[in-house]
Amino acid sequence: MSTESLLFSYVFSLLAGLSVLAIYSDLRSRRFRPAREQDRIFRCEKCGSVFTDDADVDRSRCSQCGTLNEPIQF
Numbered sequence: 001m002s003t004e005s006l007l008f009s010y011v012f013s014l015l016a017g018l019s020v021l022a023i024y025s026d027l028r029s030r031r032f033r034p035a036r037e038q039d040r041i042f043r044c045e046k047c048g049s050v051f052t053d054d055a056d057v058d059r060s061r062c063s064q065c066g067t068l069n070e071p072i073q074f
Contacts, residue, residue, distance in 0.1 A: 040071040
């Protein structure tokens with residue numbers, strides 16, 4: 001076996017092992033990460049404050065002045 005092929009096989013096996021570990025680590029972290037919920041964005045008509053609330057809420061009360069607001073439509 002030549003020196004070049006021995007060196008190539010050593011580097012290739014090292015990179016393959018690191019790739020497998022990176023993929024395994026990424027899959028494992030995705031499994032335990034909480035699911036991202038979609039929030040609605042609201043802008044207060046009275047004071048101009050921008051805030052978010054749950055996706056199932058149709059109208060939300062402003063935390064600054066207490067006015068009920070409709071969600072922003074993009």
